[in-house]
Amino acid sequence: MLTYKAKTISVAPMMDWTDRHDRFFLRLIARHPLLYTEMVTTAAVLHGDRARLLGFDPAEHPVALQLGGSEPAELGEAAAIGEGFGYDEINLNVGCPSDRVQSGRFGACLMREPYLVARCVEAMRVRVAVPVTVKCRIGVDDQEPREALPAMARAVREAGCETLIVHARKAWLEGLSPKENRDVPPLDYPLVHELKRDMPGMEIIINGGIATLDEAVAHLAHVDGVMLGRAAYQNPWILAEADRRFYDDDHPVPTRHDVIESFIPYVERELARGTHLHAMTRHILGLFQGCPGARAFRRHISENAPRAGAGVEVIRDAAALVREPVSGILTAAE
Missing domain, CATH: 3.20.20.70 (Aldolase class I)
Structure with a gap:
């Protein structure tokens, strides 16, 4: 319950x-x-x-x-x-x-x-x-x-x-x-x-x-x-x-890049089952909103994830384009 x-x-x-x-x-x-x-x-x-x-x-x-x-x-x-x-x-x-x-x-x-x-x-x-x-x-x-x-x-x-x-x-x-x-x-x-x-x-x-x-x-x-x-x-x-x-859960808040790395094993499992990469990456486009490089992150995924044979390297390459604030929290618009 x-x-x-x-x-x-x-x-x-x-x-x-x-x-x-x-x-x-x-x-x-x-x-x-x-x-x-x-x-x-x-x-x-x-x-x-x-x-x-x-x-x-x-x-x-x-x-x-x-x-x-x-x-x-x-x-x-x-x-x-x-x-x-x-x-x-x-x-x-x-x-x-x-x-x-x-x-x-x-x-x-x-x-x-x-x-x-x-x-x-x-x-x-x-x-x-x-x-x-x-x-x-x-x-x-x-x-x-x-x-x-x-x-x-x-x-x-x-x-x-x-x-x-x-x-x-x-x-x-x-x-x-x-x-x-x-x-x-x-x-x-x-x-x-x-x-x-x-x-x-x-x-x-x-x-x-x-x-x-x-x-x-x-x-x-x-x-x-x-x-x-x-x-x-x-x-x-x-x-x-x-x-x-x-x-009341004070566990350390992961960084956005941590979240990406934790998501990748799931993506690999789903790819092995025949799920298209784009079916998963379309949900992560807003993750870096407000971070320098967020627009490049979205563009790289949007252009490459739908391609035949696309794999997790698309996600990693996109994440590498983003600089995340040290605090992990940004509120200003990109």
Whole structure:
């Protein structure tokens, strides 16, 4: 079972980004934050290549599986399969605004059906011993967030869900693209803070637009945890101080070059299994953000990793182009 501390800082499920290669890489930077998979649909879990979709390295723990679906029995079965693979938590997606999820009646459109979400949670909880959590928006389209968000929270709490992760924006299913839905709707952090005040017994995790650990500290005065999204992917080094600041783990923080050297044996193993180098290196492009030579690092990898037969020398040659600060921490832009 996960503890409160495991959820203090987490990295959001992000389609096409938080795959198993990215999660292994992030774990080399920080030992404790909870990591999430990309959303996997129940149909994919039930009928697809489970080893490819759900397999992960034990080093990724703690790691949660996010499922997309709206049919309670199918979600229960998929959750049981996920638990069998060893995931520490099963999360239900009630926040993704893409056309694909709308046509499949899951994701953010489920904000309109809190009692269906509750039935889904109940069906999943019956099948697994690990925590079942929900990630949602504050509302969709013309919903009033002050009504929609508490209604969702109450429904899933009554179904036995103890943790609600809230992306503090509305999702506009009509008129905005999925990309625009990540930026255009305004953030309403006070509403999420208010939800926690009104439901003190429920664990509330806040998500959306949080870019630094200092911002996370400010939110933790009001909620139980903070989920980082694009900031942790595009500049993964922001996680380097997470273990010390939030988990009382004072192990020496590795340098960025240390992280590269620790990643290389994993890359070699994956190359031997037939994984393309680019599938792994695309996740490390932001590692040296702010360091002299970071642009050259990105360019070298982007130009060479996709080439046939490319190996770990591409990563080492790229890293050699970067000068890392002695402290290991840089905040100024390149």
